[in-house]
Amino acid sequence: MTKKRESTDLKLKLRARRLLWSMGYYCPLEVDLTHYDYSDSKLKKWTLTDIDVLGIKFENDLSSKTVIVDCKGGEESSPNRIFWLRGVMDFFGADEGYFIKERIHEHGRSIAPRLRIRTIDSAGLEKLEQQLSLDKIKINLLDERKFTETQSLWGILVPKSEKATENQLKVKKVYQYLKYFYWFIEEYRNIQNIIDRFQMIANILTPSEKRDKYLVYVGLIRFSLSLLKAANIIVSKNILEVPAQFKQYVFGGPFFLKEREHFIEMLSKISDKKIALEPPYFKDLLETINRLVKHPQFAKHIPRYLEAVMLEHLLGSKTSLQEIFGNDYSVDSIVLSKQIGEFFVKAAGLNTTFLSDLMSL
Amino acid sequence: MKDIEKYIVGIRAQDFHEGLKEVPAHPLIEVDFRNTILIGKAATLATHLKGLLYVEDYRALQYMAAELGIRAAELDLVLMELQEIGFVNVLKAAGSFKRLEIKVPELRNAYEELGERWEYLKPTELEHAGIVVLQNVIELPRTESFVSHNLNLDASALDIIVDVGSAGALISRYDISGREPIFYSPLCIEEDPKPFIVLAEKYPSEKVVKSFEIISRYQGLPREDAKVRGNDIIEEAVLSGILAPTKIETPRGEKQFLFTPRVGLSREERIILDKARAILACVRSGQHYAAGRPIHNPRRILETLRQKKRFSKSHPDLKIQYGALVAKQIGVPIEGPSGSYNFQVNDTPENLKAFDVALEMLEFGEAPSARVDLNAQKLLLQPSSYTGAVTTRARVARTMRRSRTTQTIIIEELTKIARGVTRD
Numbered sequence: 001m002t003k004k005r006e007s008t009d010l011k012l013k014l015r016a017r018r019l020l021w022s023m024g025y026y027c028p029l030e031v032d033l034t035h036y037d038y039s040d041s042k043l044k045k046w047t048l049t050d051i052d053v054l055g056i057k058f059e060n061d062l063s064s065k066t067v068i069v070d071c072k073g074g075e076e077s078s079p080n081r082i083f084w085l086r087g088v089m090d091f092f093g094a095d096e097g098y099f100i101k102e103r104i105h106e107h108g109r110s111i112a113p114r115l116r117i118r119t120i121d122s123a124g125l126e127k128l129e130q131q132l133s134l135d136k137i138k139i140n141l142l143d144e145r146k147f148t149e150t151q152s153l154w155g156i157l158v159p160k161s162e163k164a165t166e167n168q169l170k171v172k173k174v175y176q177y178l179k180y181f182y183w184f185i186e187e188y189r190n191i192q193n194i195i196d197r198f199q200m201i202a203n204i205l206t207p208s209e210k211r212d213k214y215l216v217y218v219g220l221i222r223f224s225l226s227l228l229k230a231a232n233i234i235v236s237k238n239i240l241e242v243p244a245q246f247k248q249y250v251f252g253g254p255f256f257l258k259e260r261e262h263f264i265e266m267l268s269k270i271s272d273k274k275i276a277l278e279p280p281y282f283k284d285l286l287e288t289i290n291r292l293v294k295h296p297q298f299a300k301h302i303p304r305y306l307e308a309v310m311l312e313h314l315l316g317s318k319t320s321l322q323e324i325f326g327n328d329y330s331v332d333s334i335v336l337s338k339q340i341g342e343f344f345v346k347a348a349g350l351n352t353t354f355l356s357d358l359m360s361l
Numbered sequence: 362m363k364d365i366e367k368y369i370v371g372i373r374a375q376d377f378h379e380g381l382k383e384v385p386a387h388p389l390i391e392v393d394f395r396n397t398i399l400i401g402k403a404a405t406l407a408t409h410l411k412g413l414l415y416v417e418d419y420r421a422l423q424y425m426a427a428e429l430g431i432r433a434a435e436l437d438l439v440l441m442e443l444q445e446i447g448f449v450n451v452l453k454a455a456g457s458f459k460r461l462e463i464k465v466p467e468l469r470n471a472y473e474e475l476g477e478r479w480e481y482l483k484p485t486e487l488e489h490a491g492i493v494v495l496q497n498v499i500e501l502p503r504t505e506s507f508v509s510h511n512l513n514l515d516a517s518a519l520d521i522i523v524d525v526g527s528a529g530a531l532i533s534r535y536d537i538s539g540r541e542p543i544f545y546s547p548l549c550i551e552e553d554p555k556p557f558i559v560l561a562e563k564y565p566s567e568k569v570v571k572s573f574e575i576i577s578r579y580q581g582l583p584r585e586d587a588k589v590r591g592n593d594i595i596e597e598a599v600l601s602g603i604l605a606p607t608k609i610e611t612p613r614g615e616k617q618f619l620f621t622p623r624v625g626l627s628r629e630e631r632i633i634l635d636k637a638r639a640i641l642a643c644v645r646s647g648q649h650y651a652a653g654r655p656i657h658n659p660r661r662i663l664e665t666l667r668q669k670k671r672f673s674k675s676h677p678d679l680k681i682q683y684g685a686l687v688a689k690q691i692g693v694p695i696e697g698p699s700g701s702y703n704f705q706v707n708d709t710p711e712n713l714k715a716f717d718v719a720l721e722m723l724e725f726g727e728a729p730s731a732r733v734d735l736n737a738q739k740l741l742l743q744p745s746s747y748t749g750a751v752t753t754r755a756r757v758a759r760t761m762r763r764s765r766t767t768q769t770i771i772i773e774e775l776t777k778i779a780r781g782v783t784r785d
Contacts, residue, residue, distance in 0.1 A: 240664040243468055287466050295414065335415045335462050338450075 008102075009052075010144060012071040015125060016053045016100055018141040020067065022132050025055030026303035028221065029150060051088060053098075056225065058300035062232035062292075068092060071100035078108025078119075086115040092183070100125060138323040139308055146315055153214040153315075167204045174201055174215065182222055188249055190226040192279065194219055198348035207353040210314070216354040217310040220344050224302045227340060231292040231299065242290050250285075251277070281347035288343045291336060298332035301325075305337045306358070313357035321361065334361050365496050370479050371472030373492045373499075375404035376548065380529025382430025389525055394491060396482040402431045403442040404475050410449070411465040419458040446474040470725055490514050491522045495531055495546065500570045502535070502545035502561040520766035549622045556601035564594050576604070577621045580722040581638070581645040584617040595619070607642040609685050612652035612678060618642040620722075636689050636715035640666075641722055643683050652678050659723055666692075666706050667716040675701035691715065 017027045053069035070085045078101065085097045097117035099108070104121045112119045120128065129135070140146065155175055156168040164172065174197045182190055198219055205212040234245040251257040264277045279285075292299040305321065312319050322329045341355045352359070365373075378401025381390055390398065406426060416422050423433045431439055440461065443449040448471065450462040465471055484492075493512055497503055509519050523544065526532025535543045535558055543558050561569055572594040576582050582589060584606055589595045598604040599619075606617035620638050644663060647656040653676075656662055665672060672679070675697030683704045686692050692706040706712060 240661050240668065283466075283469055286468055287464070290468055291414070294412075298414075331417070331460070332414050335460075338462065339464060342450075 007144075009072055010147070011142075012100055012125075013052050013069075014142050014144065014147060015129070016069045016071045016098065018134055018137060019125070019128065019132070020053060020055035020069070021139065021141055021304075022134050022137055023055075023057070024304070025057045025067065026221075026225070026307055027053055027055050028225075028303075028307075029154075029218075051092075054092070056303070058228055058232075058296075058303075060297050060300065062228060062235050062296045062300060064229065064232060065096070066092060066094040067096045067098060068094045069098040069100060071098075078105035079111060082108050082112050082115060082117055082119075085117055089116070138319050138326070139311065140319075141311075146311070149315060150214070150311075153211045154218075157211065167201075171201050171204060171215070174198065174219070178215075178218055178222055186252070187226065187229055188252055190222070191230060191250055191285070194223045194226065195279075195281070195344070195347045198344075198350060202349040202351075205350065205354070207351045207356075213314055213354055214310070216345075216350060217306065217314060219348075220341055220355070221303050221306045221310070223344050224306060224337070224340050227289060227292060228299060228302065231289055231296070234289070234293055235296065239293060242293055243286055246286055246289050247278075279347075281343070284343055285347070288339060291339060295332060295336060298330055299336050301328070301330065301333040302337045302340060305333050306341075309337075309358050309361070365493060367476030367480070368470050368472035369476070369496060370492055371400065371404055371475030373495050374398075374401040374475065374479055375408075375472075376495060376531055377401045377491065377525075377529060378405055378430065380531045381525070384528045387528070389521060390528070393485055393487045393521070394525060396479060396484045397488045397491060399439065399442060400475055400479040400482070402429075402435065402439045403446075403448075403478075404472065405429050406431060406439055407443055407448050407465045407471060407475070410461075410463045411467060411471070413463045415463060416461040417459070419461075422461060442478060446478050448474070487518060487521060490518055491525065494519075494522050494544070495526060498532055498544050498546045499549050500573070501566055502543050502558045503566070504543055505541045507566070508544055517766045524766075556598075557603050560594065560597055560601065560603065563597075569594055572598075573621060576619045580620050581607075581618045581641040583645065583649050584619055586649070589619070607638050607685075609639075609642045609646045610681055611646045611650035612681055613650045616646060616650055618645050633711055633715050633718055636686075636691055636712065637718035637722060639685050639689050640691065640715060640719040643685060644719075644723075647678070647682050651682075660720065663716055663720050663723065666704070667713060667720070670706040670708055671695070671703050675703045677701050679704050 020027050051068055052071045055067040055069065057065045057067075059065070068085065068089050070081060070088075072081070078099075081101075082099055085099055088094075089097045095116070097112075097115070098120060099112060099117050100120045102122050104119050109119050156164060156172050158164045158168060177193070177197050182194075185193070198216070205216065207213060230246060230249050233249050234242055237245050248254050248257050251260050261277055264275055268275045292302075305325075308321060308324050312321075312324065321334065338358060338361065341358050342352075344350075345352050345355055374397045377394060377397045381394075381398065384390065406429060409425065409429060410416070423436055426436045426439070427433060437451075440449060440451050443465075444451055448463070448465045450464070451458070452460040452462060466474075490512065494508060494514070497508065497512065505519075508514060509516065514522070523532055523534060526546075527534070530547050533545055533547050535545060535555075537543070543561070545557060572589070572592055575588050575592075576595075579588075584595075584599065595604070599606060599617075603622065604619055605622075606619050608615055608617055618638075618641075620641075640663070641659075644656060644659045647662070648659060649655070670692075675695075677700055680694040680702040683692065683694060686704070687694070690707060691712050692704050694702045695705050697703050706716075
């Protein structure tokens with residue numbers, strides 16, 4: 001790909017992110033359909049495909065909407081790319097697709113609505129940006145330098161002439177989890193898995209390292225996303241039975257829960273001490289999820305608040321959250337975000353100073 | 362002496378604070394019971410903050426705390442304790458209060474952590490003994506020799522505990538001429554302690570404690586339930602008025618439901634507790650005496666009524682089953698299609714509190730929330746109200762009786778201070 005094309009793609013991608021942000025979406029970075037596999041005793045990377053922008057938005061009842069944006073300025077014919085986007089949407093369970101290109105083929109425009117895809121060319125995008133007054137958004141999502149810096153902080157840093165250390169390889173597995181596995185394993189597993197992954201590297205990460213801090217924030221945002229999805233299941237199944245519903249959810253449903261309980265019971269029999277199915281942090285986790293269920297109108301903003309803290313305080317201009325969120329600014333959302341953050345670092349055994357920016361709000 | 366569970370320690374510490382909050386400052390309370398009183402204050406404040414996300418108005422918080430017997434100068438110390446156990450975060454900006462973020466557990470028993478914290482603070486021997494004595498006399502009236510020997514207390518320690526306990530209306534002494542005195546707790550005996558004392562003397566203490574435990578573990582137990590049917594102790598307790606069962610008209614006739622006594626509450630708190638008992642008795646009626654399908658999940662019923670103020674479906678049984686709640690102004694039956702009824706809860710703060718208390722009785726047996734001061738909570742929820750007239754309960758300051766032992770100890774301590782002797 002030429003440098004010019006790369007730059008055009010990036011600009012479109014950032015504009016698409018800003019568009020989704022303005023509509024209340026949280027747009028995670030580092031989403032990749034890349035798979036790592038051991039082949040001939042070496043870890044190999046297999047890139048399956050890529051997603052330009054992913055957007056997730058929660059409503060007041062904690063139900064969520066997912067959109068996927070494809071905004072390449074390449075030569076592929078529109079209809080082909082639109083069918084490809086539909087496939088990726090299905091894979092992600094997305095509700096809607098955005099197909100943003102410089103110019104869009106007329107055939108593409110006619111088939112897209114049937115596939116629940118919106119088509120926007122550059123003139124249309126400009127019009128939308130004006131109508132939604134996107135230039136007034138305080139969070140600087142168009143800053144290419146900041147975006148590139150964010151990208152450069154993602155992943156382990158190994159000089160070309162050297163080999164990754166054992167600790168770096170451990171950390172690499174967490175990157176791989178957040179970027180790839182997180183999106184594809186059964187959703188209920190993510191809550192325990194993220195904590196477990198960070199527990200493994202809690203002693204390796206250093207709060208003063210910007211790279212490590214960024215990783216912790218991305219982990220925390222993914223974790224909050226999973227908690228909101230769990231809270232949504234509780235609200236949709238039976239809001240009056242938070243403990244029972246959450247326990248069922250986190251262990252994979254009533255059938256798996258029973259099976260796991262039976263398994264643990266048998267394990268306890270051959271062990272010296274009684275083993276509990278629930279991890280040690282489960283009671284606190286339950287209290288945290290209960291707060292999300294009780295305050296859904298504030299909880300729904302948590303990933304966006306955490307993302308804003310990460311982008312502005314960790315990497316950027318320190319624009320205040322009041323300015324970023326304007327009329328939507330809410331102390332309730334900040335307090336809930338902090339409570340999730342506090343739970344996360346405690347459960348994962350991480351140094352609390354990783355989240356000092358968040359905790360000082 | 363059996364170990365007391367941590368959550369019980371938390372509850373008893375709150376009893377000490379609640380009982381002693383209107384007693385003028387006294388060295389034995391302020392010094393020798395300092396940890397217990399501190400944890401008790403923390404427990405009271407936590408009970409009132411539970412369910413909120415944050416408080417930004419420090420003045421309103423101070424007003425609420427003062428209403429609960431926590432002086433403005435003590436508030437930071439109490440908040441620090443709550444922060445230590447992870448129930449709150451106190452956020453400051455440039456040295457000034459910015460926000461109180463609240464994380465008091467709602468799904469689990471928060472008293473466990475409070476009891477743990479009390480132990481961590483290394484309570485004095487007197488405090489330890491105070492908690493043990495209070496718990497024991499709450500379970501059952503005890504003779505002086507039981508308290509001093511079984512609980513391993515010397516006479517002077519017992520004197521101090523009884524003095525402090527009496528001042529707080531937590532422990533009382535019953536003198537019968539020619540016999541050794543008996544200690545009981547006014548917290549669990551309404552008005553005349555004699556019938557309870559007679560019961561305690563007539564039956565082995567362990568048996569009496571176990572019989573009452575059956576009810577405290579299942580509040581609202583039907584009087585004819587197999588667990589207590591034919592139990593002489595329970596029968597006698599009902600006949601002598603120690604237990605006052607709540608009567609409910611059920612599809613199978615009038616039935617009685619048992620609750621352990623709970624006094625030491627203000628008039629408003631007593632009304633809430635009575636309502637809570639009536640609510641729970643109605644639910645128990647649906648569990649044990651339903652004409653059709655019995656209730657399997659009482660918690661769910663209470664939560665539905667608490668949150669939605671009525672049931673999702675009408676049912677022919679509901680009119681009779683919840684009829685007892687009409688007189689108590691908790692709600693009214695509403696006629697539905699073809700002879701079925703729903704129940705509409707009157708949405709008042711007292712009624713909602715009564716549901717909370719009923720839920721706690723269902724889950725934990727005890728109902729610490731019965732002591733939630735609605736006036737104090739209002740100060741926080743409507744911060745502007747602190748400038749207006751504050752409705753407070755009439756309070757009569759109780760003075761502490763000083764036994765000879767207590768008097769001697771105070772004099773000794775003051776003498777040491779006068780001599781310049783320091784203590785660790």
